[in-house]
Amino acid sequence: MKIDLEHRQSAHCESGVTSNLLWKASGGKITEPLAFGIGAGLFYAHLPILKFNGGPAIAFRTMPGWIFKRTCRSLGIPVIRKKFSSREKAKEFLDEQLASGQPVGCQVGVYYLSYFPKEYRFHFNGHNLIVYGKDGDNYLISDPIMETSTMLTSYELERVRFAKGPLAPNGQIYYTQFSGEISDDRIRESIKSGIKHNVFNMLNIPGPFAGVSAIAFSGKRIKKWLSKLGIDKAKLYLAQLVRMQEEIGTGGGGFRYIYAAFLQEAYAYLPQPELLEISKMFTRSGDLWREAAIQASAIYKGRLGSQADFDKMGDYLFEIAELEKEAFLALKNIKWKA
Numbered sequence: 334m335k336i337d338l339e340h341r342q343s344a345h346c347e348s349g350v351t352s353n354l355l356w357k358a359s360g361g362k363i364t365e366p367l368a369f370g371i372g373a374g375l376f377y378a379h380l381p382i383l384k385f386n387g388g389p390a391i392a393f394r395t396m397p398g399w400i401f402k403r404t405c406r407s408l409g410i411p412v413i414r415k416k417f418s419s420r421e422k423a424k425e426f427l428d429e430q431l432a433s434g435q436p437v438g439c440q441v442g443v444y445y446l447s448y449f450p451k452e453y454r455f456h457f458n459g460h461n462l463i464v465y466g467k468d469g470d471n472y473l474i475s476d477p478i479m480e481t482s483t484m485l486t487s488y489e490l491e492r493v494r495f496a497k498g499p500l501a502p503n504g505q506i507y508y509t510q511f512s513g514e515i516s517d518d519r520i521r522e523s524i525k526s527g528i529k530h531n532v533f534n535m536l537n538i539p540g541p542f543a544g545v546s547a548i549a550f551s552g553k554r555i556k557k558w559l560s561k562l563g564i565d566k567a568k569l570y571l572a573q574l575v576r577m578q579e580e581i582g583t584g585g586g587g588f589r590y591i592y593a594a595f596l597q598e599a600y601a602y603l604p605q606p607e608l609l610e611i612s613k614m615f616t617r618s619g620d621l622w623r624e625a626a627i628q629a630s631a632i633y634k635g636r637l638g639s640q641a642d643f644d645k646m647g648d649y650l651f652e653i654a655e656l657e658k659e660a661f662l663a664l665k666n667i668k669w670k671a
Contacts, residue, residue, distance in 0.1 A: 335466035338436045340475045340482040344591055345394075346461040348374055349477025350438045351401045353463060354508065358410070359515045365477075370595030371407050371523045372400030373530035375588055379547045381554065385499065386456060388573025391551070393588055395534075397440055397459035397500060401507060403530065407523040408515055414507040420491055423504035427464065430508065436465040436475075440505040442496025448476070448483045455576070458500040464490070517602060524599045525669060531592075532665045535657065545658040552650030559643045567643070571629040578626055586626065589619030607667050614660040618653055625649035 339356065343349025348369035355363040369375075376395045383390035398414070405412045417423035430437050442458040443449060466473035471484040485493070494504045535544040542550065551574070558567035578586065596612035628646050631637045 334431060334468070335473060336431065336434055336436050338463065338465040338475060341477070342480055343477035344587055345369065345374075346476070346478055347394075347397060347400045348372065348591065350461045350463055351404050353475065353477060354401075354436065354438055355404070355408075355410070355511075355515075358509070358511045358513070359408075362515060362517075362520060363404070363408075364598060366591055366594035366598050367520070367524070368400060368404050369588075369591045370531070370599065371520075371527035372402075372404040373527050373534060374400045375531055375592045376534055376543070377545070377547050378543045379551045379554070380542055386573060386576070388570050388576075389554075391574055391577045393578060397461065398505070398507070401438065401461075403527070404523075405509055405511075407526050408519055410509050410511040410515075412507060412509055414505070416502075416506075417504035420495055420504065423494060423506070424487065424491065427506060428467070430506070431464065431467055435508055435510065436463055437506050437508040438463055439490075439494055440500075440502040440507075441490075441493035442498070442502065443493075444496065445489065445492045446476075447485065447489055448474075448479065456496075456498050458496050458498055458502055460493075521602045524602055528599075528664050528667075532661050535661045536665065545654045545661065548650050548654035548657065552647040552654065555650065556644050556647035559638075559640055564638055568633045568635075568638075571646070572633045575626050575629045575633070578622060586619040586622035589615045589622060593619065603669065605667060605670065607663060611660050611663050614656060614663070618656050618660070621649060621653045621656065625653070 338353070341353055343352065343365045345365070348365045351368040351372065352363050352365045355368070374395055376392060378392040380390040402412055415426065417426070427437065439462055440458070441460050441462060442456070443460045444454050444456050446454065463475040464472050465475055468484070470487050472487065472490050473482060474485050475482045494502055496502060538544050541547060558570055562570065593612040593615035596608045596615065600608045625646060628649060632642055632646065
């Protein structure tokens with residue numbers, strides 16, 4: 334039992350799942366960058382009270398599931414989403430959808446994904462993939478961040494669908510049965526809506542823990558980590574930031590590159606020169622995030638470790654915060670042509 338679904342590798346799991354599930358319905362119009370931008374996927378949060386894998390809770394993206402939800406809602410596409418308390422019912426429902434020819438998205442935990450390299454397996458439950466068929470006891474898997482499609486046994490799939498811990502997926506499954514047409518006008522309005530939503534998330538959430546304010550907040554905290562925590566714990570905190578940046582999907586730098594690509598693709602629907610100029614700013618932001626990750630890695634590996642090195646790391650985040658603030662203000666101030 335195999336559903337006709339083209340596996341296309343993507344940079345990020347949920348935007349890849351979204352574009353792949355909507356590919357046919359959109360006639361190939363909804364690419365990964367468009368899904369990421371319409372779904373307002375770019376974000377940053379630093380919650381110092383919460384701990385994740387022994388370090389501060391830092392996020393470079395919106396909550397799992399929101400990109401698919403926002404993209405579909407903006408495009409006028411109904412979403413079906415279910416969670417389960419029973420593993421048996423979760424498997425039964427999945428098999429019913431596959432038997433009817435319906436590919437489905439699943440939120441899963443990373444730690445027990447057998448096809449992931451061991452160095453990338455850790456306790457994170459916000460990964461997304463598509464199940465598009467079954468061969469005996471094996472499920473056919475299209476994981477957008479993998480080069481080719483793959484398989485999981487029924488036991489392996491159940492294990493990752495019911496992973497424990499923060500963001501536990503509880504067998505979550507989501508899909509759409511939309512078969513209508515997505516017009517260019519609808520895409521144009523959805524692009525504007527996605528930009529507006531992302532501008533709000535990065536500029537207007539109160540407090541220092543979300544958006545561009547949180548990036549600067551992280552920079553201030555990093556400058557204090559060495560004296561406050563000691564070198565060993567400070568290194569672990571920096572490792573946590575790099576892990577969240579570079580290993581969860583595409584991480585902080587990669588997400589900025591996707592958003593830059595979104596603005597370039599948006600230009601094809603809304604040909605306003607500002608979009609191309611702001612796209613360059615997000616590419617520069619992505620470059621800075623990558624440079625910051627190199628600095629943090631050097632500290633973690635012991636090649637650097639002075640207060641000046643931590644100050645330099647903090648300064649990177651100050652520069653990124655100012656650049657992204659400027660970019661989102663520019664997006665906010667665009668006067669859309671009729």
